[in-house]
Amino acid sequence: MTHTAPAAVRSVAIAGSGVAALAAAIRLASHGVAVDVFEQQPGLPALGSGITLQGNLLRALDELGVWDEARSLGYPFDGLTLRAPGPGAPIVAELPDVQTGGPDYPAGMGMYRPDLARILAERAEAAGASLHFDAEVTGLAQDDDGVDLEVNGAPAGRFDLLIGADGLHSTVRGLIGIDTSPERTGMGIWRAFVPRPAEVVRTELYYGGPVYIAGYTPTGEDSMYAILVERAQDRSAVGDDEAHRIMIEESQAYDGPWNAIRESLAAGGARVNYTWFTSHLVDAPWNRGRVVIIGDAAHSCPPTIAQGAAQAVEDALVLTELLTGAEALDQGLWDAFHERRLPRARAVVEASVQLGRWQLEGNREADPGPLIFGIAQQMAVPA
Ligand SMILES: Cc1cc2nc3c(=O)[nH]c(=O)nc-3n(C[C@H](O)[C@H](O)[C@H](O)COP(=O)(O)OP(=O)(O)OC[C@H]3O[C@@H](n4cnc5c(N)ncnc54)[C@H](O)[C@@H]3O)c2cc1C
Numbered sequence: 001m002t003h004t005a006p007a008a009v010r011s012v013a014i015a016g017s018g019v020a021a022l023a024a025a026i027r028l029a030s031h032g033v034a035v036d037v038f039e040q041q042p043g044l045p046a047l048g049s050g051i052t053l054q055g056n057l058l059r060a061l062d063e064l065g066v067w068d069e070a071r072s073l074g075y076p077f078d079g080l081t082l083r084a085p086g087p088g089a090p091i092v093a094e095l096p097d098v099q100t101g102g103p104d105y106p107a108g109m110g111m112y113r114p115d116l117a118r119i120l121a122e123r124a125e126a127a128g129a130s131l132h133f134d135a136e137v138t139g140l141a142q143d144d145d146g147v148d149l150e151v152n153g154a155p156a157g158r159f160d161l162l163i164g165a166d167g168l169h170s171t172v173r174g175l176i177g178i179d180t181s182p183e184r185t186g187m188g189i190w191r192a193f194v195p196r197p198a199e200v201v202r203t204e205l206y207y208g209g210p211v212y213i214a215g216y217t218p219t220g221e222d223s224m225y226a227i228l229v230e231r232a233q234d235r236s237a238v239g240d241d242e243a244h245r246i247m248i249e250e251s252q253a254y255d256g257p258w259n260a261i262r263e264s265l266a267a268g269g270a271r272v273n274y275t276w277f278t279s280h281l282v283d284a285p286w287n288r289g290r291v292v293i294i295g296d297a298a299h300s301c302p303p304t305i306a307q308g309a310a311q312a313v314e315d316a317l318v319l320t321e322l323l324t325g326a327e328a329l330d331q332g333l334w335d336a337f338h339e340r341r342l343p344r345a346r347a348v349v350e351a352s353v354q355l356g357r358w359q360l361e362g363n364r365e366a367d368p369g370p371l372i373f374g375i376a377q378q379m380a381v382p383a
Contacts, residue, residue, distance in 0.1 A: 008160070008323070008326050008327060008328045008329045009028070009033055009160045009161050009323050009324075009329060010033060010034060010160055011033065011034040011035075011036075011157075011158075011159045011160050011161075012024075012028050012033055012034070012035050012036075012159055012160060012161045012162075012163060012323075013035075013036050013037075013038065013137075013147070013149050013156075013157070013159040013161070013162045013163070014035065014036070014037045014038065014162075014163045014165055015038055015137040015162065015163070015164050015165060015166040015170075015171065015172050016037075016038075016039060016164070016165040016166035016167055016295075016297075017037055017039035017041075017044065017117075017121065017131065017133075018117075018165060018167055018295060018296070018312070019116070019117075019120065019295070019309050019312050019313050019316075020165035020294050020295030020296070020297075020312035020313060020315055020316045021037055021039075021163070021165035021166075021295075021316075022037070022117075022120035022121055022123075022124050023060065023064055023120065023312075023313045023316035023317060023320075024163055024165060024294070024316040024319065024320050025037050025124040025127070025129040025131075026064045026065070026120065026123050026124045026127050026129070027064070027316065027317060027320035027321070027324065028129070028320050028323065028324065029124060029127035029128040029129040030065075030127045030128075031320075031324040032128075033323075033324070034128075035124075035128070035129040035130065036129070036130050036132065036156075036157070036159070037124065037129055037130065037131045037132065038132050038135040038136070038137050038149075038151050038156070039131065039132065039133050039135060040134070040135065040136035040137075040166075041133060041134075042133050042134050043133050044114065044117045044118055044121055045113065045114050045117055046114060047114065047271060048112065048113035048114045048117075048193075048271075049113055049191045049192075049193050049225050049271065049273060050110050050111065050112055050113065050191075050193060050217060050219040050223070050224065050225030051110070051111055051113050051116065051219075051306075051309060052108055052109075052110055052203065052217050052303075052306040053070075053074070053108060053109045053110075053111055053116075053306075053309065053310070054100050054101070054107070054108050054305075054306055054307060054310050054376075054379065055097075055098075055099045055100035055101030055102070055105045055106065055107050055108065055379075055380075056100040056101050056307075056310050056314070056379045056380070056382075056383070057101070057309060057310035057313055058070075058071075058076075058101045058105040058106065058108075058109060059101035059102060059104075059105055059382075060101075060310070060313045060314065060317055061313075062104075062105070063317065064120070064123060064317075065123055066119045066120060066123050067105075069119050070109070070111065070115075070116065070119055071109070073111065073112070073115045073119070073220065074109040074110060074111035074112075074115070074219065074220065075109060075110045075111070075196075075217075075218040075219055075220050075221070075224075076106035076108070076109040077106060077107070077108060077109065077110070077201060077202035077203070077218065078096070078097055078099075078106050078107045078108075078202070079094060079095060079096055079097050079107065079202055080094075080095045080097055080202065080203050080204075080205065081093075081094055081095075081202060081203070081204040081205075082094075082095065082204075082205055082206075082207065083204055083205070083206045083254075083256065084206065084207070084208055085206055085208050085209035085214075085253040085254055085255075086253070086255065087255055088255055088256070089206070089254060089255040089256030089257070089258070092207075095369075097376070098373065098376035098377060098379075098380055099380070100310075100376050100379040100380045101380075102380070108202075108203065108306070110203070110217040110218045110219040110220075110224065110225070111219055111220075112193075112219050112220060112223060132151070134152075135151045135152060135156075136151065136152055136171075137149065137150070137151055137162075137164075137166065137171055137172060137175075138150050138151065138152060138153050138171070139153075139175065140162060140172070140175050140176075140291060142162075142289050142290050142291060144289075146158045146159060146160055146290065147159050147160075147161065147162045147289075147290050147291060149162060159290075160290065160329070161290050161291075161292070161323070161329065162290065162291045162292075163292055163293075163294060163316075163319070164176075164291065164292065164293040164294070164297050165293075165294050165295050165297060165312075165316070166293075166297055167295070167296045167297060168182050168278060168296045168297070168300055169181075169182070170293055170296075170297035172291065172293055172297065173282070173293050173297050173298075175291075176287075176288040176291050176293075177288065178282055178288075178293070180280055180281070180282045180283070181280060182278035182279065182280045182300050183278060183279060183280060184232060184276050184277070184278055185232075185276075185277040185278060185279055185302055185353060185356050185357075185360075186231065186232050186277075186356075186360050187212060187229055187230070187231065187232055187276070187277045187302060187356055187359075187360065188229070188230055188231070188232035188233060188235065188274060188275065188276050188277065189227055189228070189229045189230075189274070189275055189276075189277065189303075190227065190228040190229075190230070190243070190246065190247050190250070190272060190273075190274055191225055191226070191227050191272065191273055191274075191275070192225065192226045192227075192244075192247055192261070192264075192265060192270045192271065192272045193219075193223065193224075193225050193270060193271045193272075194223070194224060194225070194226055194261055194264040194265070194270045195222060195223060195224075195260075195264055196218050196219075196220070196221070196222060196223055196224040197257045197260040197261075199256075199257055200216055200218050200224055200257050201218060202217075202218070203215060203216070203217040203218075204216060204256075204257070206254050209253040209254060210250055210252075210253055211228045211229055211230045211250055211251075212229040212230065212231075212356075212359045212360075213227065213228075213229040213359070214226075214227070214228050214229075214250075214251055214253075214254050214258070215227050216257065216261065226247075226251075226258075226261045228247060228250050228251060229277075229359075230250065231360075232276050232277070235274040238274065240268075240272065241268070243272040243273075243274065244265045244266070244268065244270065244272060247262075247265050247272060248262050248265050248266060277301075277302035277303075277356060278300050278301075278302075279300055279301045279302065279349055279352070279353045280299060280300050280349075281298075281299045281345060281346055281349045282297075282298045282299065283342075284338040284342050285334060285338055286298050286337075286338065286341075287334050287337075290329065292319065292334075292337075294312065294315035294316055294319060295311075295312030295313075295315055295316070296308065296312060298315065298345070299311065299345045299346075299348075299349050300349075301348060301349040301352035301353060302352050302353065302355070302356045303352070304351075304352045304355040304356050305348070305351060305352050305355065305372055305375055305376075307348045307352065307375070307379065308348075310379070311344070311345050311348050314341070314344065314383040315341055315345070317383065318337060318340050318341055318383050319337055319341075322336055322337055340383060341383070344378070344379075344383060347375060347378055348375065348379075351371050351372070351374075351375045354371060355368055355371065355372070
């Protein structure tokens with residue numbers, strides 16, 4: 001249903017078309033705000049890897065009207081299995097997950113990233129948002145009443161607000177003079193999108209052995225993604241065949257479902273990619289006048305508790321809840337936004353970084369359980 005927009009934001013431009021951007025677009029357009037989404041890529045990602053959506057993100061998808069469709073495509077599960085390297089992949093622990101979205105949603109769900117992107121984009125367009133591709137936000141000028149946007153070097157209109165949801169290397173962040181940017185944490189991750197062996201029904205992680213973490217998460221009846229987290233290296237020159245070979249070699253210590261994963265990798269054709277972990281947190285304020293950054297533009301962390309996308313979407317939902325409920329775009333609104341978002345994003349970034357650091361240091365005294373459980377309980381309280 002379309003609601004009437006308050007006079008404070010009648011038109012909003014959004015840079016980026018990731019989860020943060022599309023969540024904001026859906027909420028604003030559904031309230032009758034004119035929304036233009038500018039994405040530098042030629043289209044939505046057609047290929048990609050998997051993603052783990054925690055319960056608090058699943059609840060957010062429901063608020064956005066896409067939960068049923070997402071659930072029909074993804075692979076919901078509860079609990080987390082920890083295994084050790086060596087013959088038989090011995091199970092070390094079966095941990096119950098906190099249902100961070102409340103009792104109505106599973107603790108987590110694996111999903112193919114391009115499916116999530118498509119569902120959100122379709123919902124945004126159905127709500128009335130206009131999506132523009134091949135449209136890179138390159139400049140802006142603002143005064144008390146609005147923001148003049150530049151896209152691909154040319155004027156692209158005047159808006160009441162610009163939301164910079166343009167990811168890790170955000171252009172908008174730079175354009176408003178914020179110089180905090182992502183720093184590498186020292187870990188790198190291989191991800192392979194492969195067929196799901198029937199025995200894989202939830203996320204399973206292996207600690208110990210030649211890499212920091214080996215694991216996999218089901219993303220659908222026939223698919224899952226497998227990960228190997230290693231000390232970060234320059235892998236930029238590694239081609240597909242070599243990437244398969246490295247993942248096969250680095251996973252030799254892991255038995256169980258890893259045997260099937262190695263077979264899939266050896267058969268070739270599995271999509272494999274490599275990414276460095278980063279972290280950063282922009283201190284308040286995330287806005288300068290009528291321009292605000294959200295999602296990875298404002299904070300990033302290693303996916304050690306898989307909360308990055310959840311936090312990005314929570315940023316979007318809190319911001320748009322305030323925007324659609326306010327009479328004016330004033331300091332009170334920005335204060336409320338930062339009060340609700342900063343402590344939560346900070347807790348996730350700090351815990352995620354800490355978990356990675358313990359592993360980098362080889363700290364055997366560390367007890368990650370209480371830290372992970374504490375964050376999950378915090379996330380279970382709606383943003
Ligand atoms: C290896 C890895 C694994 C992860 N796993 C998980 C996980 O399992 N669960 C989880 O919750 N999170 C995970 N994350 C984190 C999650 O992917 C991010 O937090 C989330 O995707 C951020 O969404 P976003 O919308 O803020 O940014 P993005 O998804 O990065 O979207 C930004 C968009 O902006 C566009 N853009 C950039 N500059 C411009 C410009 N100037 N003009 C126009 N468009 C522009 C980009 O092309 C891009 O489409 C993981 C991250 C990594 C690195």
